[in-house]
Amino acid sequence: MDVSIDMKKLADSLSGKLECSIYRVAEPRRCSNPSHYTPQMVSIGPFHHGKEELQPMEEHKRRYLKCFLQRTEVCMTRFLTLIKDKEAELRDCYAETIHNLGSDEFVTMVLVDAVFLIQTDDDRIFGKPELHWDIRHDLWLVENQLPLFILIDLFNLAKTKTCGDGFLKNMSFITISCALIGKYRGARLPIPKNLLEIHFPNAKHFLDLIVLCLQPADTKPRAGTELKDPNIPSLKELHQAGVKFKPAAGSTRNLLDINFNQGILEIPYLTLYGSTERLYRNLIAFESMHGYTGYFNDYIIMMGDLVKTPKDAELLIRNKIFGLGNTEALATTFRKLDKDCAIDNFHFQYSGIVADLQDYSKLRWHKWRATLKQNYFNTPWASISVIAAVILLLLTATQTVSSLIAL
Incomplete structure (x- = not known):
């Protein structure tokens, strides 16, 4: 037996695991909110493949595959061969060794799931409102990903021979990806299309693409x-210290671009939906596990401290920074998300802004001016009353002085 060959295989295997990008969420994080990391409708990739509760969607995915093959003249064998040739590379993308799937089952799973994702831009399921969002939410989970490189390779192979309807002929997989995330973006995350296109070549999978754009x-x-x-x-x-609030300029501003200048705190516009907490938890988890700088982690900490109570959330609504009216939910959501985050005092991205806000709040003149404006000049009638009172006081003082001089 050649020991050097075994060592080479071991080294290659270890090297591959160091390049992984799809992870299992650790139990301490998962146990507090298991449903936020578990697909509810559809499994993508090996981690949740075969689960009984997700079986209803497997039949739909095979219909997608049949439709896909009918619209391209490339035979199924070529698609399977392409995946088989890249099986080792695909398996290495997962931080956990896939013991439960043999080679044939793994290759088949990749093809079926990949075609499902490719077909979603021209599907029959997502047109049904009752399924649309439930399915789409599952596509952004840490554990529910396929590597983008295999999706691109299969897509490009399908384009080599298309049938009469021109299927995929004038499309790229970047277009499909932008459409998938763009539709989600419209309701959840302010990510401009040009950023999706810029970061697409470096993204490992869909969730990674979102993190890169943020x-x-x-x-x-x-x-x-x-x-x-x-x-x-x-x-x-x-x-109360006189700071003013406004939405960050530009409709395509990065969600994390909080700025403070000349007494004005700019916060990018945000919305809150039932799925927001779930998406944010997966962004936090992936950012941490993949070793990225904790930009989104810091954003959650910053917003959690800024929006502690419904009164804080009301200020966001009043200044057109927050899109929905559930102030209690906004404050609660950031407080819950904050528990998943860890602050690094030496590399906190908003440290300069926090220091400026603290310094501004300590200046008594700012507090006095704010108190005067908020309590005495907050409405036209209040302003008129204050001005009238000042005039009356001046007249009274003038009369008193005149009387004293006359004596």
């Missing part, structure tokens, strides 16, 4: 990034 444009470390005082003031406290 990273700040300027990722260079700033001087003095240490968060010296972790007590981030809430929006209500900032309001």
Whole structure:
């Protein structure tokens, strides 16, 4: 037996695992919110393949495959061969060894799931409102991913020979991906299409693509990034200190681009839906497990401190930064998400903004001016009353002085 060959196989296997990008969520994180990391309608990839509760969608996926093969002249054998040739590379994308699927079953699973994703831009299921969002939400889970490279390869192979309806002829997989995430983006995440196209070549899978797009444009470390005082003031406290709030300029502003300048705190527009917490948890988990800088982690911490109570959320609504009216849900959601995050005081991305907000809040003049405006000049009638009172006081003082002089 050649020991060197065995060592080479072991080294190759270990090297592959170091390049993985699809992970199992650790039990401590999963046990508190198991449904947020588990597909409810459809499994993608090996981690949840074969689960009984997800079997109803397997029949739909095989119908997709049949339709797909009818619209391309490429035979199924070529698709299976392509996947088989890349099986080792595909398996290495998963942080966990796939023991429960033999080679044939693994290759078949990849083909069926890949075609399902490719066909979703021209499907019959997503047109049904009752299934549309439930299925789509499952596509952004950490554990429910297929590597993008195999989707692209299968898509490009299908394009080599298309049938009479021109299926896929004038399309690219970037277009399909942008459509998938773009439709989700419209209701959940402000990610412009050009960012999706820029980051697509470097993305490992759909969730990775979203994380890459959410990273700040300027990722260079700033001087003095240490968060010296972790007590981030809430929006209500900032309001009382005279800070003004406005939505960040531009409809395509990055969700994480919070800025403070000349007494104005800019926060990108955000919305809250039933699935928002689930999506955010998976973004936090993947960002952490894949070793990315914790930009989204820091955003959740920052927003959790800014929006501590419904009163804070009301300020977002009043200033047209928050899209829905459930103020209690917004404050609660960020508080719950904050428990999944860990703050690094030495590399907190908003440390400079926090320091500026703290300094601004400490200046008494800002508080006095804010109090005067909020309590005495908050309505036209209140302003008129204050002005009238001041005039009356001046007249009274003038009369008193005149009387004293006359004496």
